[in-house]
Amino acid sequence: MKQRLQQNQTSQTGQVQQQTGAQRREFSEAEEVIRADREQTAPPGSLGERLAESIASEPAPPAKPWWKRLFG
């Protein structure tokens, strides 16, 4: 039983190491590193909802003044 547990642990560790190994990358420049980081960094999902609530409680954005509507 104990042996089986150890085997399981070993195989799990092996998987983690494999996954970790597969997640290594090489970059050529600073910007590329930053872009890769940005791609894996998403804003929190609740942020859009929070923003929608804030906007719903705001008065409508001011319309263009009359002279802008007339003359662009």
Place this chain on the structure above:
Amino acid sequence: MELQPEPSAPAPPAPAAPLPADFAAIYETHSQQIFYLALRLLGDPTQAEDATHDVFMKAWRNLGGFRGEAEVRTWLYRITLNHCSNLRSSWHARNVHTQSDETVFETAAGAADSPFRNVEMSELGQRIRTALGELPEEYRVLLLLVADQELSYDEISQLTQQSTDAVRGKLHRARKAFGNAFRKSA
């Protein structure tokens, strides 16, 4: 006999109001870049979330003054840079020791080998945060902006209020400084 709803049954939660369609499209397209810029400038996810919210609220309030689709990203970046700069100027002066001696980065050893080899992706965010934290703010901003391939050098020079030649020169030093700081962060 009519069935009455149970008085104790809780009312279903009101659905959240969706974003107005045009603005939702702007949010969908640009929120990741804006959140990331705020995150790496402020260094804290909660502050970055609040800043992103505030940036889009400012954009919403000033939508009438916006001049065209091609400038949305630049416009949002400008709001973000100003907002984060205001937040940092009060907090930064009190809490952070800035490393002002650029020669630390210029003369750091190990220039022969690329610092960006064999990078463990799960550590990437932490290492970038550490490395950017070592840089002067101006370098940090320039690197974050130039990482956006949709921004031209002209737009970056406008956003940072300097000539394109100055941007190019500083970017050269910023890349070198970042590489050295990134290597040290391993």
